[in-house]
Amino acid sequence: MTRKVLVLAETRDGSLRNVSFEAIAAxxxxxxxxxxxxxxxxxxxxxxxxxxxxxxxDRVVVVEDEKLxxxxxxxxxxxxxxVLEKESPEGLVFGHTSLGKDLSPRIAAKLSSGLISDATxxxxxxxxxxxxxxxxxxxxxxxxxxxxxxxxATVRPxxxxxxxxxxxxxxxxxALSVEIKDLRAIIKEVVRKASEGVDLSEAxxxxxxxxxxxxxxGFEPLKxxxxxxxxxxxxxxxxxxxxxxxxxxQIGQTGKVVTPDLYIACGISGAIQHLAGMSxxxxxxxxxxxxxxxxxxxxxxxxxxxxxxVVPLLTEEFKKIKVHS
Amino acid sequence: MNIFVLLKRTFDTEEKITxxxxxxxxxxxxFIINPYDEYAVEEAIQVRDANGGEVTVISVGTxxxxxxxxxxxxxxxxxxxxxxxxxxxxxxxxxxxSKIIAEYLKDKEADLIIGGNVAIDGGSGQVGxxxxxxxxxxxxxxxxxxxxxxxNVTVTRDVEGDSEIIETSLPLLVTAQQGLNEPRxxxxxxxxxxxxxxxxxLELDDLDLEEDDVEAKTKTIEIYLPAKxxxxxxxxxxxxxxxxxxxxxxxxxxxxx
Ligand SMILES: Cc1cc2nc3c(=O)[nH]c(=O)nc-3n(C[C@H](O)[C@H](O)[C@H](O)COP(=O)(O)OP(=O)(O)OC[C@H]3O[C@@H](n4cnc5c(N)ncnc54)[C@H](O)[C@@H]3O)c2cc1C
Ligand SMILES: Cc1cc2nc3c(=O)[nH]c(=O)nc-3n(C[C@H](O)[C@H](O)[C@H](O)COP(=O)(O)OP(=O)(O)OC[C@H]3O[C@@H](n4cnc5c(N)ncnc54)[C@H](O)[C@@H]3O)c2cc1C
Numbered sequence: 001m002t003r004k005v006l007v008l009a010e011t012r013d014g015s016l017r018n019v020s021f022e023a024i025a026a027x028x029x030x031x032x033x034x035x036x037x038x039x040x041x042x043x044x045x046x047x048x049x050x051x052x053x054x055x056x057x058d059r060v061v062v063v064e065d066e067k068l069x070x071x072x073x074x075x076x077x078x079x080x081x082x083v084l085e086k087e088s089p090e091g092l093v094f095g096h097t098s099l100g101k102d103l104s105p106r107i108a109a110k111l112s113s114g115l116i117s118d119a120t121x122x123x124x125x126x127x128x129x130x131x132x133x134x135x136x137x138x139x140x141x142x143x144x145x146x147x148x149x150x151x152x153a154t155v156r157p158x159x160x161x162x163x164x165x166x167x168x169x170x171x172x173x174x175a176l177s178v179e180i181k182d183l184r185a186i187i188k189e190v191v192r193k194a195s196e197g198v199d200l201s202e203a204x205x206x207x208x209x210x211x212x213x214x215x216x217x218g219f220e221p222l223k224x225x226x227x228x229x230x231x232x233x234x235x236x237x238x239x240x241x242x243x244x245x246x247x248x249x250q251i252g253q254t255g256k257v258v259t260p261d262l263y264i265a266c267g268i269s270g271a272i273q274h275l276a277g278m279s280x281x282x283x284x285x286x287x288x289x290x291x292x293x294x295x296x297x298x299x300x301x302x303x304x305x306x307x308x309x310v311v312p313l314l315t316e317e318f319k320k321i322k323v324h325s
Numbered sequence: 326m327n328i329f330v331l332l333k334r335t336f337d338t339e340e341k342i343t344x345x346x347x348x349x350x351x352x353x354x355x356f357i358i359n360p361y362d363e364y365a366v367e368e369a370i371q372v373r374d375a376n377g378g379e380v381t382v383i384s385v386g387t388x389x390x391x392x393x394x395x396x397x398x399x400x401x402x403x404x405x406x407x408x409x410x411x412x413x414x415x416x417x418x419x420x421x422x423s424k425i426i427a428e429y430l431k432d433k434e435a436d437l438i439i440g441g442n443v444a445i446d447g448g449s450g451q452v453g454x455x456x457x458x459x460x461x462x463x464x465x466x467x468x469x470x471x472x473x474x475x476x477n478v479t480v481t482r483d484v485e486g487d488s489e490i491i492e493t494s495l496p497l498l499v500t501a502q503q504g505l506n507e508p509r510x511x512x513x514x515x516x517x518x519x520x521x522x523x524x525x526x527l528e529l530d531d532l533d534l535e536e537d538d539v540e541a542k543t544k545t546i547e548i549y550l551p552a553k554x555x556x557x558x559x560x561x562x563x564x565x566x567x568x569x570x571x572x573x574x575x576x577x578x579x580x581x582x
Contacts, residue, residue: 073454073464098485102466105419105451109458114420114542117449130546137338137445140349143547148540184463185493192487201485205582229582247504248486253445254503256485262581272339283579285571291559301574302559303567310568317572318582
């Protein structure tokens with residue numbers, strides 16, 4: 001059965017987020033040969049439509065309004081519901097980001113539909129579209145299907161591979177005019193703390209520090225290692241609470257969920273709430289001076305030792321192979 | 326002020342998880358108040374103490390959730406409501422739970438509803454915003470600060486580490502993020518008092534809901550544990566050699582750098 005599937009794209013600092021391309025790939029699977037339509041909501045965003053097409057969308061619908069400059073649930077819901085009414089899709093995919101988590105349940109409630117949140121994989125099996133998602137803080141997984149109505153899901157960043165970008169692909173990018181009425185909740189101020197550079201939830205390499213890093217300066221060697229590997233720096237709650245770094249670096253159940261190719265945990269004990277945010281990483285390295293630390297249970301490779309000795313040595317060693325390659 | 330808290334009884338995910346008969350094995354498992362709902366209970370008590378009013382804690386589930394509701398009463402909530410779905414069909418999902426909660430709340434004239442941002446077992450984070458939409462009131466998720474002045478509300482929201490300061494008004498639903506407050510432990514007198522506080526038990530019939538009205542839209546077809554990872558390789562020998570070996574392994578064996 002072919003389906004028309006809509007994908008809500010997301011931007012950050014004026015560019016599309018990778019998770020939007022991953023959502024298109026998921027939508028292709030859900031569509032089973034049907035049409036995939038990108039949806040862009042914001043102010044001056046239509047120029048991004050072409051890139052959604054290059055990543056696999058067949059066409060793009062754009063809703064622009066100055067009231068949509070920043071995400072608000074009320075504003076985006078009005079824009080998206082107008083698109084949904086016009087398009088009547090059989091499928092809908094968002095990224096499982098802060099925005100996706102906030103908006104998707106509201107849209108599902110409005111449409112009286114099911115919603116499968118935080119999917120890490122999607123496949124067609126036995127005539128069903130089957131989503132895989134972590135449950136119990138990542139200690140187990142479930143496979144879930146929609147039994148009635150719209151197939152609606154959010155996908156966890158960095159888990160579903162995007163399609164290869166095809167610059168020769170073209171498709172219609174059309175505006176839909178929607179009157180955005182009053183917003184019941186207004187953003188007065190945004191305090192940006194998230195560091196510049198590599199987006200943590202989309203980074204291929206993450207170097208994370210915990211309470212074992214002992215001070216803000218203690219993060220310096222981790223930053224150097226991240227630089228050499230082109231990765232991002234993350235942290236445990238312990239390090240954030242101790243003021244060694246900002247909460248925007250926090251990884252875990254309360255913080256960001258990351259799935260990099262390589263996760264290096266330095267001075268992190270491995271509490272379940274931390275593991276919930278990184279245990280899906282492809283390769284995990286633990287550096288901890290306590291051989292009994294729980295983090296070693298999920299690590300592929302471990303070094304028992306003082307991170308202040310190990311991390312600089314690692315940086316030097318990685319520099320050598322980077323020079324060779 | 327008329328304050329409601331949405332409380333889920335959850336499996337303590339710090340415990341070991343096993344599967345039997347295709348389901349998560351609950352025998353002998355530890356159950357707790359979902360940690361984010363503890364922040365919700367604490368915040369509700371603080372808002373009541375500052376503004377007057379009453380805190381009602383509601384949970385959809387089985388009789389076993391009485392224990393967690395009593396704990397919330399012992400912390401200082403005034404009343405509890407258990408919507409017992411024991412008799413309801415096995416198939417429920419977030420659509421089901423939200424619809425039941427909204428049906429209960431629709432004529433309660435709630436000023437403020439506080440839930441957790443996510444349940445640590447089911448992990449969808451859907452129930453709060455769904456309930457707000459069904460009640461047609463605004464909501465703000467993952468909040469770390471709540472200030473109420475008359476019907477004006479200023480909320481600080483955690484957005485992937487950035488903070489948004491949001492202005493909105495009552496009636497309102499918010500979901501709690503870690504950092505909102507430090508939940509209190511129930512005191513001994515609190516525990517004694519809780520035994521006498523009202524705990525009402527309702528069924529779907531009492532809410533004029535039929536099983537069909539709340540039938541799930543999704544279905545779990547399989548539950549499994551992640552493939553057991555081979556025991557990680559803890560390196561040994563001279564530190565310098567360990568580091569060289571690790572880089573070599575990451576480069577040539579795991580091929581991630
Ligand atoms: C509701 C709730 C939500 C939570 N959400 C999160 C979350 O999202 N993310 C999160 O991370 N936590 C979260 N936590 C907190 C979590 O339970 C742990 O407290 C936290 O992860 C511990 O941080 P840590 O590992 O840095 O600190 P610790 O547990 O103190 O571990 C420090 C580690 O550093 C090692 N060490 C010390 N010095 C050195 C050295 N020189 N070299 C090498 N190793 C060294 C020690 O051996 C130890 O293992 C949450 C808790 C709750 C209750
Ligand atoms: C009749 C019935 C049958 C069910 N059958 C199944 C089943 O077969 N398999 C299965 O996996 N699940 C079943 N469930 C549970 C259901 O699928 C979800 O677990 C539940 O809706 C909560 O979703 P979640 O865990 O993702 O919570 P989230 O949406 O992540 O929770 C966020 C917040 O919503 C509030 N909240 C969530 N759940 C409740 C609750 N029950 N009571 C009060 N507040 C709450 C809390 O404040 C919580 O912090 C059933 C539920 C019902 C009512």
